[in-house]
Amino acid sequence: MTKTMKILRPAVMCFLAMTVVCGIIYTAAVTGIAQLLFPNQANGSIITITLKDGTQKDYGSALIAQKFTGAQYMIGRPMGTTNLSPVSKEQKKLVQERIDWLHSLDPDNTADIPMDLVTKSGSGVDPNITPEAAEYQVARIARERGMNEDDVRAIISKYTTGRFLGIFGEPAVNVLKVNLALDGLL
Structure with missing residues (x-):
């Protein structure tokens, strides 16, 4: 064995060992635990809906924002x-x-615009807005869809989550789920 091989052998062995431990064993363990404990989230929290003809269609992830710009839809945070x-x-x-833009979408609404409708989230893909931001949009959505405002509020309430364990985080409204429900798909 040459002197160069003696020097390189520990580095190569360490590289191979760390590749197996970190690249294979750790990844398999984390993936397995996630699939076991949180299968929906581990698979992307995809919202799949069975259509009238029996086919299924994926509409997006409940964890990643989608852009809605029509006046008949609930508008989320800027992406x-x-x-x-x-x-x-x-x-x-x-x-x-x-x-x-929000004023042009709903010129009759003179209420203060909630901050989360005009600022981006830290991730840039937050699928939720505050209940206040949802309430700001109720009259416009009801008017555009020919619905009663209380019916729109009921849908919003159904897709509003509270604080985790009652103390962590803030209540949040999932924009995609509300819009799918407004379209009669959920």
């Missing part, structure tokens, strides 16, 4: 990420553009 300072001119411009 995408940003590293802008909350007090930067660029951020203020983006927020004002979103405010203007």
Whole structure:
């Protein structure tokens, strides 16, 4: 065995051992535990609906936002990420553009726009909005769909989750589920 081989052998053996432990054993263990304890989340929390003809269609993940822009739909948070300072001119411009867009979508609504409808979430793909942001949109959705506002609120309430264990987090409304329910698919 040459001197170079003596030097490289421990490095190669360590590399192979770590590849097996971290790349195979750890990954298999975490995947197996996730499938066992949280199968829906581990598989993407896909919302699958059986249509009238018996076929099934995937509509998206309950954990990842989808963009809705029609006045008949509940609008979620702006999508995408940003590293802008909350007090930067660029951020203020983006927020004002979103405010203007929401006012053009519902010109009769003079209520204050909840912050989560005009600012992006940390992940940029938050599927939820606050109950206040959902309530802000009730009259527009009811008007556009020819529904009673209380019926829209009932759908929103059905897809609102409370705090985890009653103390962690904030109540949240899943935008995709509400819109699917409004379309009569859930």
